[in-house]
Amino acid sequence: MSTETITRGIGRARRGVGNGGAGRPVQFKPSNSNRMPGHRSRSTTLLLFALPSLILLVLLNVYPVGYAGVQSARNGDLLSAGDFVGGQNYLTVLQQPVFWHAALFTLIFTLVGVFGSWAIGLALALLLRTRIPANGLFRVLLLLPWVVPIVVSATAWNWLVATPQSPLPVIANFFGLGNPLFLADPTLAQILVCVYKVWISFPFMMMMMTSALASVDTNVYEASKVDGAGPWQTFRLITLPMISRTTYISWILMTIFCVNDFPTIFLLTGGGPVQSTQTLVVMAYVTVFQNYQTGPGVAIAFLMTLVLVIISVVLYRQIRKVNIE
Amino acid sequence: MTTPDVSLTGRLEVGVNTRARKPMVPGARGKWGRFIGIIVITGIVLIPIVAVVVLSLTPSLGSSATGFTTENYAKAFTETGVLTWLTNSLTVTLATVVVAVVVAAPAGYVLSRGRNRFVSGYSLVLFIVQSLPVVTAVIPLFILFAQFGLVDNLFGVTIVYVGSTLSVATWMMAAYFDSIPITLEEAAWMDGTSVLGSFTRIVLRNSLPGILSTAIFCFLLAWNDYLIASVFLKSDTVKTLPVGLQSFFQQNQANWGLVMTVAVVMMIPPVLIFALLNRYFSVGGIGGSLAGR
Structure with a gap:
């Protein structure tokens, strides 16, 4: 499957x-x-089939996005609608250095998340394709980081790094690297969050790449061997082009996952220390539900939504184009 | 040396015959080396997960027990709210699965069989919706639900989960229906069966794998969600496992044994489903589930 x-x-x-x-x-x-039985009755049936889903879609997806758009131009809170303030919220948000920092970190987090998990996932898929005893077992075990709930794995990672007595700082200390506090140092926290994201995501890439590799015609490799191509050449000139479509699709999906990712960061660092690991989603959440600044928070969320709508329409077209070629 | 790609194309057309099914394999010589390599990699990757299980079996400070013990489990079920959280999680999750599948299946059928402007617009809307951040929808829904007393209420959360699973669930069902030949239905229509009849008796009956993957996807999304639950559920009696575990963890930072016991309880259902049904475990589904989070 x-x-x-x-x-x-x-x-x-x-x-x-x-x-x-x-x-x-x-x-x-x-x-x-x-x-189909009676053209008209068929259309009616299909419409009835789609109706429940359409109602829920409008009520739970379209309406909230529209409401968010309206609310981002008001100074209300979670209980009252407030007054119209025009672009005030956007101005407030865009003038905060924290916002631009969050935007930048979202970009870094996404790039590392997408390409880090892809590289590791592909490497493991290639490794597990070779003859290894019990490779089916490893394939299943390596999917666990993806299967285990993020709340659980975040707790486990917390245990690994949280205090000076935690395993990772102790090991680092043993190798003479001082006693790093991963959750207190901005740079270390950023690295930690990115590594954690890659840890969660590589199984997804591994699955995608395994199925892509399975469809590569193996005769081609024999042929390239006869022609004296080395392993690196084979990989670069045969394997990569042949799995390029799945690769492209998995990049798209992973980009969406990373940009929208909330629990990975929030549960491990809460966006800290000093907001260094805040992405835009985390910032929107914190602004609304912890700082109770609904207007600016909704403005951040709505800005993201606009950007994502544009991106997804472009990608939707792009995906269709890739197929036609 | 000639450029490999040109000569390769030539080879491809000739169609070199070979029995080798795993051509990249450099024989048995490197086999054990790779075996050890993959053991080491798997071991390192699984450290956090193994730690959760081991810590849950380790006696906590001040305990007289030595070696591995199940006293954390006994304690967790009597002294924490884990039983309530577990019940709440199961209720919300199962309700979400049932409603989402029941709504998504007919909608997926329309997406699969229909072919007009409306349907292609619907397809585009679904694609956009599943790529939007959940935070955007959560804030307005919170305000809306507050007016109807649906905040701090398991029913309210279930509705939000249905909303956030629906687009991908529809997409998954449609993808599965695509694999069922329409000729079967056409034959039934000839015999006077209605569209509803052919849908339930032919399409649905042959779609168990598709329904299962969709159900698993919805299960995981509702089971794992933290964001929506943390916004909507505040009282201890309505908390689900993710928020329950998180708040318990914040209050008992040092008591790793008990915290990890709750974590194990939360981890068991998805791992069990994965172990039993991994044939139906769809990457796309889980992928979609994270798309929103």
Whole structure:
């Protein structure tokens, strides 16, 4: 199963719509619909099928986003709507150095998260493809960081680093690296959060890459061997191009995961020390629910939403294009 | 040396025949080296998870027990709210799974079989919705739900979970329905079956793997969620495991045995599902689940 669903899902995103069954992909002629029982009753049924989901989608997704847009131009709080203040909230937010720092860290966090987990996931997928005793077992065990709830693994990582007596600082001390306090030093905390994110995400990449590698025609490798290509050349000129589509899709998904990621950072560092590990999502949450500045908080969230809508529309088009080529 | 890619293309067309199925394998010589390598890597990767289990079995300070003990478990179930949190988590999660699958399945069918402007717009909206940050939706929903007494209420949280799983769940169901040939249904329509009839008797009946993957995805999202629960659930009696564990951890930083015991309780259901159903464990689904968080 694993990546099939997503590949198919992306497939349909590319096509734009459903294809009416894999048996007959895109040639779904209008005349076909006449074969369905009574054209009108069919449309009614389909509409009724979609109705519950449409209502919930509007109520729980579209309406809140619209409301957030309105609320970001008001000075209300969680209980009252407040008065219209125009772009005041946006101005406040954009003038804060903390906001730009959060934006920058979101970028770093995302880049490290995407490419770090991809590199490790790909390396492990390549390693597990070779003949190793019990490699099925390792494949399952290595997925655990992805399966275990983030609340649980964040607690475990906390135990690893939180105090000077925790295992990691003790080990560092043993090797003469002083006694680093990962949660108190801004730079160390940033590195820690990024490493933690890669730890959580690499199994996802490993699964994606394993399924991509499985579909590579093995004869090509034989051929390249005959032609005297080295391992690095084989990898760069054969393996990489052949898994490029899945790679691209997994980058897109992981980018969305990283930008929107809240618990990974919040549960490990809470955004601290001194806001050094705050991403935009964490900052929006903290601003609204801890500092009770609803207006500016919603403004941050809405800015992010706008950017993400633009990005996802572009990516949606891009995914469709990749397929056509 | 010639440029490898050109000669490769040539080879490809000729179609070199070979029986080797795992061509990158440099024979048995490196096998044990790689074996040891992967053991070391897996060992390092799993340290945090093993630590959780080991600490939950380690006697806490001031305890007379030596070696491994289950006294933390006895203590956790009598002295903490873990039983309440577990019940709440199970209730909310199962309700989310049922509602989301029931709503997403017919919607996924429309997405899979329909083909017009409306459907392609719907598909685009779903793609956008699943890439938006949950924080944006949570704030307005909190304000809205406060008016109806749905804050600090398990029912309210369930509704939010349904909303946040729905787009990916629909997408997953549609992707699965795509794999069921429409010819089966066409035959049934010829015999006078309605669309509803063909949907329930032909499509749904053959979609157990798809339904299971969707259900697993919804289960994990609701089970693991921290953000929504932390905003909506404040009283101890309605807390789910993630917020329960987090607040318990903040109050008992030093008592690692008890904290990790609660963590193990929380970790068991997803790991169990993974162990039993990993065939249906869809990357896309879980992927989508994190997309929102």
